[in-house]
Amino acid sequence: MMKELSLHILDIAENSVNADANTVSINIEEDSRKNLLNIIIQDDGKGMDSEMLRMVTDPFITTRTTRKVGLGIPFLKEAAEACNGQFSITSQPGKGTCVESSFQRDHIDRMPMGAIQNTFLDLLVGFPDVHWIFKYRIDEEEFDLDSEPIHKTLDGIPLSDPAVLKYLKNEIENGIKRVQRK
């Protein structure tokens, strides 16, 4: 269904927003020596109880009255497990949710990261009220982006202002390029 890890990341992050999270952190780490790729998405949203938690990982059980339970989580779980990886989701009502997935980095079925720069930019601009903390690391090289100082500096100028968009796009694209340089 989804051909890039960065699309899965976008999808899971949307869940966090829908769970009324104030802060969402996305942490991607690739380790070439350990041959691992980890993705951790953590939020402080309303969380889930154990019953709901069981439902969101099973694509064939759904309450589907308000369409709160989608296919996004089972998709990512399947993708990770197909690559000798692991998937876990932990959640506490009122505290938040953490979705962790790992992949064997050089596994033949491991999806490419894809346009992670677009995922970051879309989330940042599309949900200006959420505090985003992005981290993307490959071995020693790391890119960090925190939305808070950006909003503070802009002081009321929206992220969808053309000049701001240009700045953000460059900043994110260059950062990702630097990390992926090897």
Next chain:
Amino acid sequence: MNKINSLDDLKRVREEALEKRSKTAVSGKAHVIIGMGTCGIAAGARETMKAVLDYIESEKMEGILVTQTGCIGLCEQEPILQVVRGDEEKVTYGKVDPEVAKRILKEHVSDGKIVKDHVVNL
């Protein structure tokens, strides 16, 4: 990356934006909403949003708010894009690929003409 420098750059961007804002008087604000549920993402909504942001940037369109929403129950019409132009009623578009998105921004958001062949009747 030197973060302090980078935020200084952003400060300059802010000042430029403020300057432009005072020159171009309020020209009817618009809100563009993109459906980013699992269904939307799987249908290519991220590329639609990229096209919207790229167009705003390249055409220097001021005063446009771009946000996202989840699944609105029209999965078969995804990617979905909605436009609220000033006080006008919300228009919902379906099957909005990057090319259609550009058309909507140009013809509807800029010029006020609804792109009829992609309207979804709710």
